[in-house]
Each structure stands twice: as C-alpha cells, then as structure tokens.
Amino acid sequence: MRKLTIVAIAMMMIVLTACSEGNKNGQGAANDNGKAAAQGQDAKAGEAGSDAKQEPVTLKVLRAGITVTETEFNAYLADAIKEKYPHITLEWVEAPEDVEIEPLITQGTVPDIIIASTTAATSDYERLDLVEDLTPYIEKYGVDLNRLKPVVLDTIKTYSPEGKLSVLPLSLNLPVLFYNKEIFDKFGVSYPKDDQSTWDEVIELGKQVTKQDGGVDFIGFDVNGPRNISTGLDLNILDPATGKSTLTSNPGWLKVFNVLKKSYEVPNYIGADGRYQYANDDDIFFNEQNLGMLAFNLAHLIGPLEELRQQGIELDWDFAPFPNFTENLGTNRSANVHALLVTKTSKHKDEAFQVIANVLSDEVQEKLARTGRIPTIQNEELEKLYGADIPVLQGKKIENIFKTEPRKVIKPHEFESDVRKFVDGAAKRIALEGIDVNTAIREAEDNVNKELQTLQTTR
Numbered sequence: 001m002r003k004l005t006i007v008a009i010a011m012m013m014i015v016l017t018a019c020s021e022g023n024k025n026g027q028g029a030a031n032d033n034g035k036a037a038a039q040g041q042d043a044k045a046g047e048a049g050s051d052a053k054q055e056p057v058t059l060k061v062l063r064a065g066i067t068v069t070e071t072e073f074n075a076y077l078a079d080a081i082k083e084k085y086p087h088i089t090l091e092w093v094e095a096p097e098d099v100e101i102e103p104l105i106t107q108g109t110v111p112d113i114i115i116a117s118t119t120a121a122t123s124d125y126e127r128l129d130l131v132e133d134l135t136p137y138i139e140k141y142g143v144d145l146n147r148l149k150p151v152v153l154d155t156i157k158t159y160s161p162e163g164k165l166s167v168l169p170l171s172l173n174l175p176v177l178f179y180n181k182e183i184f185d186k187f188g189v190s191y192p193k194d195d196q197s198t199w200d201e202v203i204e205l206g207k208q209v210t211k212q213d214g215g216v217d218f219i220g221f222d223v224n225g226p227r228n229i230s231t232g233l234d235l236n237i238l239d240p241a242t243g244k245s246t247l248t249s250n251p252g253w254l255k256v257f258n259v260l261k262k263s264y265e266v267p268n269y270i271g272a273d274g275r276y277q278y279a280n281d282d283d284i285f286f287n288e289q290n291l292g293m294l295a296f297n298l299a300h301l302i303g304p305l306e307e308l309r310q311q312g313i314e315l316d317w318d319f320a321p322f323p324n325f326t327e328n329l330g331t332n333r334s335a336n337v338h339a340l341l342v343t344k345t346s347k348h349k350d351e352a353f354q355v356i357a358n359v360l361s362d363e364v365q366e367k368l369a370r371t372g373r374i375p376t377i378q379n380e381e382l383e384k385l386y387g388a389d390i391p392v393l394q395g396k397k398i399e400n401i402f403k404t405e406p407r408k409v410i411k412p413h414e415f416e417s418d419v420r421k422f423v424d425g426a427a428k429r430i431a432l433e434g435i436d437v438n439t440a441i442r443e444a445e446d447n448v449n450k451e452l453q454t455l456q457t458t459r
Contacts, residue, residue, distance in 0.1 A: 054087045057351050060111035062093040066338055067299055068115050068170075070094070075371065076170070077113075080364050081355055088351050112346035113356060115170060118337045122159035122166045123414070125341065132342040133164040137353040143168075147360065152376045155335045155409050167339035168356045171373035175332050176401050177202070177320040178285060178294045178301060183209050183218060185316075192293060192320035194397065196330070196404055199229060199259045202293060202323050207266045209292045217271065220292040223263045224279035226423045228295060230256050231334040231407065232324040237423055237448065238413040245452075247423070247445040255325060257430065257437040264431040276431035286315060295322055297336065298401065302372050306392040319400040328407070335406035337376070374401075415455050422447040 061073060070092050078090040093111050110130065114121065125131050138145065145153055152169050160166040179192050189208045197205075206220025223229060233252040238245060247253050263269065270276055278284055284291045286304045294301070308315055322332040340356040342349055358364060365375040369382040370389045383402055387393035426444040429435050 056087050056089065057348050058089045058091055059113060059346070059348060059352055059355065060091045060093050060109075061113045061115065062111040063115045065120050066115065066117050067303075068338070072371070072373075073115075075367055076359055076364055077355060080361075080367075081358050084358060085351070085354055088355060090355065110343050110345045112343060112348060112352045114341050114343060116339060116341065118155055118159050118167055118169075118339045119412075121339050121341045122156075122161070126161060126166060127414075130341075130343050130345070131166045132344045132346070132349055133166070134168065134342065134353065135163075135165050137342075137350070137357075138165065140350075141354065141357060143357050143360065147377045149376060149378050151335045151406050151408060152337055155337045156339065158409050158411050167341045168360065169376040170338040170340050170359055171368055172376055172406070173297045173299050173336040173338060174374050174401055174406065175295060175297050175322040175336075177322055178296060178317060179320060180285065180289060180292055181316040181318060183220075183290070183292045186213070187211065187218075191318070194320060194400055194403075196321040197323045198326050198329070199223065199323050200262065202295070203259070203263050203266065206263075206292055210266050210268050212268055216290055217268065218290050218292065219269065219278050219284075220266070221263065222277060222279040222291070222294070223260055224295055225277065226256055226260065226427055227420065228279075228333075229259060229325075232328055232332065234334070234407060234410055236410060236412050236416055237419050238416050238452075240411055240413050243413050243415065243452065245419075245445045245448045247441050247448065253441055254437065257426070257441060260427050261430050261437055270431065274432055276428065289315065293320075298372070298374070299338075302387070302390065302393070306390055309392045319397050321400050321403040324404070330404060331407045332404040333407060334409045415452060418455055419448045419451050422451065 061077065063073070073092050081088055081090070114125065116125070121131065148169065149172070152172055156165065156167050156169055177192055181191060184191050187209045192202065192205060202221055203223070208220065209218055210220040211218050233255065235250060235252045235256065236246060264276060278291055279294055279296065285294045286301065286308055305315060305317070324332060340359065342352040342356065346352050360377060365377050365379070365382060366385065369375050369385045372387050372390050372393070374386070375382045386398055386401065422444045426440040430437065430440050
C-alpha cells in the first residue's frame with residue numbers, strides 16, 4: 001500500500017486548495033449546535049492554558065501502519081492549528097506503513113503524537129507502555145465526546161484499557177463494494193444492486209463475469225479472505241474472555257468457510273498458476289482492470305482511481321453497499337477507526353492533546369469529509385459533502401457508502417493476530433487442495449491450540 005501514499009499525496013494537493021476556499025466562503029456544513037459546542041470547547045481550552053507561557057513548541061507526529069499522507073497531515077493537523085495555537089509547530093515523521101515502533105524507543109526518537117489504527121494504538125502501543133491516558137485532558141479542555149458517532153465512541157472506549165481512553169479518532173474507514181462497469185457491460189450482465197447484497201448473491205453475480213475472453217482472465221469477485229467477512233458475524237478466532245479457539249464451537253465459522261469454498265469453486269476462478277486471491281492485489285482493479293467487484297475499504301482505492309483520472313484514464317466504476325450475511329444485513333464489518341494518540345514520553349502532552357482534539361472541530365471534520373475521509377462526529381450534512389473536492393467521485397453513488405452501518409467492535413484476545421495465519425492457511429487448502437470445510441476448520445483449530453501453548457509460555 002506504499003504506492004497509495006504517493007498517489008494520495010498527488011490527489012490531496014489538488015483538492016485542499018478548493019476545500020480551503022470553500023471554508024473561507026462560509027460553506028461549512030456543521031449545524032449551529034455543533035458550532036456552539038466546538039466554541040465552548042475552545043473557550044475552556046483557552047481558559048485552561050491562560051496562565052501558561054505560550055513558548056514555541058515543536059511536536060513530532062508519526063504515521064504508523066495506516067495510510068495517511070503528509071498532505072493530509074498538513075490539512076488536518078499542522079495547518080489546522082496554526083491560527084488557534086500559533087506557538088505549536090508540528091513535524092512530520094515519515095515512516096513506511098510496516099514501521100516497527102520498538103527501534104524508535106531504543107533510539108530515543110519516540111514522537112509526541114502517533115497516527116495509527118485504534119487496534120494497534122490500544123494493543124501494541126499499550127503493551128509497550130507508550131500511550132498516555134487522555135481522560136484527564138478531556139476533562140481539562142472540555143472536549144465533548146458525545147459529539148462523536150456512537151459507533152466511533154464505542155470503538156475507542158472498547159479498545160482502551162478499562163477506566164482509560166487511549167485515543168481520539170481521526171476518521172472512520174468504511175467498506176464498500178467497488179465494481180467495474182465496463183466488465184459488466186462487456187458480458188451484458190446487470191450491475192450490483194443499490195441495496196445491500198449477501199455474500200452468496202455477490203458470488204453468484206460474479207460468476208456471470210468470471211470468464212476467459214480474448215486471452216484475458218476476468219475474475220468476477222474475490223471474497224478477499226476469511227477476515228473480510230468474519231467480522232460481519234462478530235467472529236473472533238479466540239474467545240476474548242477465555243482465550244480458547246472458537247473455530248469448531250462457533251457455527252459462524254462454518255458459514256464463513258462455506259462462502260469461501262463457494263467462491264473458489266466458480267468455474268475459471270482458480271488461476272492456472274494456482275492463484276486464488278485477487279482482491280489483496282489492489283492494482284488488479286485499477287491497473288489490470290480485470291476484477292469485476294472488490295469489497296474493500298474506501299481509503300485504499302480512492303487515491304489510485306483519482307490518479308488514473310489525472311492521467312486521462314477514466315475507469316468506469318461505481319459503489320454498491322458492502323455485503324454481509326443474511327442475518328446481519330443493514331450492517332457491514334466491525335468499525336475501523338483511524339486514531340491519534342499522545343505518547344507518555346512526550347514533554348508537551350498538553351499541547352499534543354490540543355492538537356489531536358482540534359481534529360474534532362467542525363472545520364476539520366468538514367475538510368475530512370470533502371477530501372475523502374469519513375467524519376467521526378454526528379452530522380448528516382457532512383456525509384452529503386463526502387468527496388465533494390475529489391473529481392473522480394463526482395457522479396458516483398455516494399449514498400451507497402452510507403446504506404450500511406459498521407458493527408460494534410469486540411475487543412479481541414491478545415493472541416488473536418498471532419493465530420490468524422492458521423485460518424488463512426485453511427482457506428488456502430480449501431482453494432488449492434480441495435479439502436472439505438470441516439476438515440480445514442478442524443486442522444486449523446489444532447494448529448491454533450499448538451500455537452497457543454507456545455505463546456502462553458513465551459510471553
């Protein structure tokens with residue numbers, strides 16, 4: 001996904017000027033109550049810091065593990081605080097998305113603020129004792145968390161240690177079903193419907209455009225692995241309370257693997273070289289352009305599609321709602337919140353908190369929406385402005401993004417990510433070796449249990 005970072009920078013450079021002008025012309029979408037609340041917070045923040053000397057402060061900000069560009073950093077953080085807190089300067093710390101935080105600790109270069117996924121912030125960084133509890137700062141500066149969307153507030157509270165709040169949200173990353181209209185037109189097949197589909201329905205639709213034509217292998221749809229669909233059923237591999245495997249005890253996993261098996265059995269789906277995954281290669285959709293549908297998060301594809309447009313390549317595509325299982329239609333996956341944390345090692349924690357709290361202001365939230373990120377505060381008017389400053393989104397069915405709600409998160413067991421490889425391995429065996437679903441699940445659970453024994457003695 002490093003390619004996306006470069007792409008998104010190019011995209012954002014174009015749109016931020018327009019966004020800034022829109023705000024200057026008084027085109028803000030926030031309602032009066034929201035503005036009043038924000039002004040109240042500003043007043044209390046000013047009061048709290050009135051006795052302190054406003055000496056120049058430079059804060060380092062690191063993006064770790066998620067796609068946030070330097071241009072977005074400037075728009076949402078650095079530039080956004082210049083007028084309100086002119087004594088604060090933010091310094092962008094560039095790092096690859098797979099950055100390891102431990103070397104930074106040993107080198108003594110831990111930043112003041114980290115931009116990360118909520119799960120990483122509240123698990124990996126908490127385990128390293130890096131995360132400052134924001135609870136006292138929220139009270140001190142009068143930040144009204146009730147302005148947040150309920151699912152966002154629930155997510156950051158659920159993942160935080162009991163009695164603490166580890167992060168404030170940056171944006172909500174929603175999943176959708178992207179589809180290539182040209183492929184459907186080529187084979188005379190109707191587009192995905194604007195109402196939410198089940199996974200089975202999307203697989204059946206994809207079957208109609210999974211064909212070999214003119215020497216090209218067209219793939220209608222790839223389920224994109226177990227995790228992409230399991231959170232729609234609130235599944236974890238390990239029971240969060242007991243740490244025991246749920247693979248054979250929870251019937252939801254049988255549903256997940258049956259869907260995977262059905263997708264692998266579509267004629268012409270498995271490639272001649274044994275290829276059985278396509279969705280993980282993002283560029284197959286926008287470069288190779290032979291994938292009919294892709295169920296993925298918004299943040300991963302908007303940038304590349306805008307870059308193509310700038311190059312004069314207009315891919316004919318659109319959105320449909322993200323699929324789910326029949327019993328949970330109306331919702332998509334567990335909530336995915338990009339977040340901001342203050343590190344315990346920072347020498348300027350108050351200023352760092354003021355920076356991240358400012359992201360919840362009406363002005364920054366509108367800028368987020370207009371430039372392709374989902375706001376975290378409750379304001380339906382902002383959803384109407386989603387992507388308004390991104391040309392490639394003009395004329396798209398933006399309303400389909402918001403037809404499903406993210407599901408409440410369930411805080412996973414600490415070893416969840418360590419055993420995920422065995423579930424992925426089971427999917428691979430079903431695809432390439434044709435083993436039956438029950439055997440695959442049973443073998444995966446055996447491997448999980450063996451791994452747990454090792455983890456419990458080494459950590």
